[in-house]
Amino acid sequence: MHPTPDSSLPQITFKRPLVNLWTAVAALDRSSYEVLALIEEGRLRFAWNIALRGDGQRDVRILTQSLFEFQNNQAAPSISADEDFQRAVKLIFPAVSHTRGVATVRAATIYKKFSVSSCHVLSLAEQGTLRLLAGTVQRPGPDGSPQIEFNSVVEFLARRRMV
Amino acid sequence: MNKLSKNLTAVLVVTSAMAVSSWGQSSNCNMPLTIHAGALPQITFRAPLVSVNVACAALELDSRAVVRLIESRALPWAFDLALESRREIRLLAASLHHFQQPAAPRVGSFAEAIEIIFPTMTAARVGVVSKIKAIQIARRFSVKGDHVLRLGDAGWLSFVPGTKRHAGISPEILFSSVSGFLRRRRIA
Numbered sequence: 188m189h190p191t192p193d194s195s196l197p198q199i200t201f202k203r204p205l206v207n208l209w210t211a212v213a214a215l216d217r218s219s220y221e222v223l224a225l226i227e228e229g230r231l232r233f234a235w236n237i238a239l240r241g242d243g244q245r246d247v248r249i250l251t252q253s254l255f256e257f258q259n260n261q262a263a264p265s266i267s268a269d270e271d272f273q274r275a276v277k278l279i280f281p282a283v284s285h286t287r288g289v290a291t292v293r294a295a296t297i298y299k300k301f302s303v304s305s306c307h308v309l310s311l312a313e314q315g316t317l318r319l320l321a322g323t324v325q326r327p328g329p330d331g332s333p334q335i336e337f338n339s340v341v342e343f344l345a346r347r348r349m350v
Numbered sequence: 351m352n353k354l355s356k357n358l359t360a361v362l363v364v365t366s367a368m369a370v371s372s373w374g375q376s377s378n379c380n381m382p383l384t385i386h387a388g389a390l391p392q393i394t395f396r397a398p399l400v401s402v403n404v405a406c407a408a409l410e411l412d413s414r415a416v417v418r419l420i421e422s423r424a425l426p427w428a429f430d431l432a433l434e435s436r437r438e439i440r441l442l443a444a445s446l447h448h449f450q451q452p453a454a455p456r457v458g459s460f461a462e463a464i465e466i467i468f469p470t471m472t473a474a475r476v477g478v479v480s481k482i483k484a485i486q487i488a489r490r491f492s493v494k495g496d497h498v499l500r501l502g503d504a505g506w507l508s509f510v511p512g513t514k515r516h517a518g519i520s521p522e523i524l525f526s527s528v529s530g531f532l533r534r535r536r537i538a
Contacts, residue, residue: 197447197454198392199400203411204393206393208405213492216396251407255391282372302407 204279204300205235214254223247227347232255233275234349237301239310248301248348252278259334272348276341283337291320292340295332308335316343380531398467399440401427408446421538425449427463428537431491433500439537440492442466460536464529471525480525481510487528495520506531 210233211222226234226249233253238244252275255261264271279300283290297317298308309325311317318339325333395404405416405425420428420441427442435482444466448454457463464471467490473478484498487507491498499521501507515521 196394196396198394198445199404199408199443199446200390200392200450201408202390203407206407207403209492210393210403210407213397213400213404214393214395214491251391251393252395258394299410302403 191225201251203302204251204253205302206254207302208247208249208264211249211254214258221313222342225257229350231314232263232271235344235347237303237307237316237347239307248284250278272345276344279344280337280340282336286320288338289320291323291334293330293332294325297335297340303331309333311343370448393445397492398443398490400443400446401492402439402441405441405446409516423538425537427457429532429535430537431493431497431501431535432498433504433506438497458490460533464532466527467515467532468525479510481522482525482528483520485520486525487523498523500530 202226208219208222211217212219215225218303222231225231226247231249231253233250235248237248238246256263264274266274280292281293285291294305294308294312296317298305299332301308308317312319312333312335318336320334320336321337323334325331366438400407402413402416402420405411405419406413409416409419411419416425419425420439420444425441425445427445429440430437431440432438442457442463444455446459448456457466468482471482485495488495488498498507499515501519502509502523506527508524509515510522510524
């Protein structure tokens with residue numbers, strides 16, 4: 188099959204900051220193994236394994252911005268690795284709440300950003316990977332989603348980054 | 351205090367306790383102040399068909415909302431490629447592009463959709479039976495290779511008579527069966 192010229196290929200704007208492995212496979216028209224190799228080589232710079240268990244299981248999310256940068260041959264910005272990581276986290280969570288002086292995000296925000304089920308985020312909290320804000324409760328209705336300490340989300344993303 | 355003013359007081363208490371802010375401004379997070387989320391990234395799609403997940407991430411909708419858009423043909427040119435009852439929806443990436451940017455060219459006919467999915471297969475030649483390898487179909491459909499073989503085994507796709515099928519060799523499929531399959535499996 189002959190390659191289609193780039194100019195005639197559809198461009199899709201992504202509102203969500205993270206995409207799954209299969210989205211990258213379709214965008215790049217490469218196999219999942221090839222996309223995983225791009226992640227391991229650092230050419231797709233930011234990707235995370237957000238599986239419930241970090242060992243063996245794999246549930247990959249790639250920063251949409253990293254996929255964009257790869258497709259457009261954009262070099263990494265000239266900032267420190269730490270700042271670069273913070274920039275990536277900021278693209279996922281541009282704003283956080285502050286409750287009793289603690290930065291928090293709702294579980295519902297996390298599962299939407301991660302494109303996972305609500306059960307997935309609550310299971311991460313149950314296993315202690317994400318920390319519930321002390322005293323937060325889950326209840327039905329608006330604002331009923333429990334609050335998660337934002338620092339635990341950042342720590343999770345730092346631990347689960349794939350390189 | 352009446353019920354309304356009690357509710358208003360509750361709202362004020364909640365909003366004062368939970369200030370939403372850009373987290374670079376918080377002393378609780380050791381983050382720089384100068385990071386700004388830029389314009390939303392545009393991703394070019396080389397595969398012609400994409401899953402519902404792609405539409406969910408692009409449009410920031412849940413899968414039920416995306417399926418409703420497909421079934422109402424607001425997102426036309428979607429196909430259910432499932433073998434069994436659980437749907438396996440693939441949507442023409444060009445349709446999603448047109449949905450986001452109405453000024454972009456619209457895919458107007460089934461023939462155009464097939465041309466996009468299989469650009470080199472649609473020019474019929476007299477006396478030549480068009481055929482395509484199963485692995486190529488899998489890539490264009492964005493499904494696993496064995497899914498295509500199982501569609502063949504189930505009779506949805508037709509293997510070329512006498513085609514070889516063993517490890518390392520992708521069997522050939524009659525292209526007419528592929529276009530017929532897509533025609534039958536179009537959603538809405």
